[in-house]
Amino acid sequence: MIEMISIHNLYVNFGNRSILKNIELNIYRGKFYGLIGPNGSGKTTLLKTIAKLLPYQQGSIEITEKKQKSFNQKELAKTLSYVPQDTNIDFDFQVKDIVAMGRHAHQHYLNRNQSNEEIIRKAMIETDTYRFYEHSILNLSGGQRQLVFIAKALAQDTPIILLDEPISALDIYYQLRILKLLQQLSKQGKTVVIVLHDLNLAARFCEKLILLKDGAVEVAGNCNAVLTQKTLKNTYQIDASVREDEIIDSLYITPL
Numbered sequence: 001m002i003e004m005i006s007i008h009n010l011y012v013n014f015g016n017r018s019i020l021k022n023i024e025l026n027i028y029r030g031k032f033y034g035l036i037g038p039n040g041s042g043k044t045t046l047l048k049t050i051a052k053l054l055p056y057q058q059g060s061i062e063i064t065e066k067k068q069k070s071f072n073q074k075e076l077a078k079t080l081s082y083v084p085q086d087t088n089i090d091f092d093f094q095v096k097d098i099v100a101m102g103r104h105a106h107q108h109y110l111n112r113n114q115s116n117e118e119i120i121r122k123a124m125i126e127t128d129t130y131r132f133y134e135h136s137i138l139n140l141s142g143g144q145r146q147l148v149f150i151a152k153a154l155a156q157d158t159p160i161i162l163l164d165e166p167i168s169a170l171d172i173y174y175q176l177r178i179l180k181l182l183q184q185l186s187k188q189g190k191t192v193v194i195v196l197h198d199l200n201l202a203a204r205f206c207e208k209l210i211l212l213k214d215g216a217v218e219v220a221g222n223c224n225a226v227l228t229q230k231t232l233k234n235t236y237q238i239d240a241s242v243r244e245d246e247i248i249d250s251l252y253i254t255p256l
């Protein structure tokens, strides 16, 4: 198994408060990881720290077995893409230009060549955003904007894709479509880490789960090791029934 992200003894502080504490994680190639945990448990902070959008005070992060701190912006943009939780944007960009920004690190002297255009088109078709090609991003709905930012990440064509609640504004059709697409990409060798609040979708699509509580990893591993009555009680403070759903061949959680 190839290690794509390796995190050791990681601490992230805001002021004198530790937001992430002693994180130890190994993330492997071609797997689909769900990052779950209650509000404020540190999911966004962890994803942003991996993506070098936040500094860390202690520990180490290696990406593709190289020190994360040694990556320059362009190298990092060729290695990982990041879909932010907040896709609000104040500038009047056309949708095609937002998606094309995903190709920035791959381009020489900003020439747009044939294969770039083809990759952009493919990412837009896969996310059903090609119909908005020349629309202003300002005129799209929240869910449509999320699809555009997913398209941008796909166009970036990186071995690692990090997504922070990318389906929170999507209807059920697009939630399933995007999760199936990401699952398929992971089967083709991409490493995907997605923050999700919907535990049933996480159980159904992710191969591995990482459950955070108070800035630390409570448990990580296969879905049936992570999603137990006990861990749900410990982290989310809910009583729940956890059972196999034979129709979707997955764990199914019903909060009680």
Ligand SMILES: Nc1ncnc2c1ncn2[C@@H]1O[C@H](COP(=O)(O)OP(=O)(O)OP(=O)(O)O)[C@@H](O)[C@H]1O
Binding pocket: 014, 019, 037, 038, 039, 040, 041, 042, 043, 044, 045, 046
């Ligand atoms: N810029 C900041 N300055 C100080 N504290 C912050 C900052 N950003 C986040 N925090 C704190 O860090 C903790 C973790 O926040 P984070 O956004 O990583 O959680 P999360 O698990 O993604 O939450 P949610 O599910 O609500 O999106 C929270 O307690 C939050 O208040």
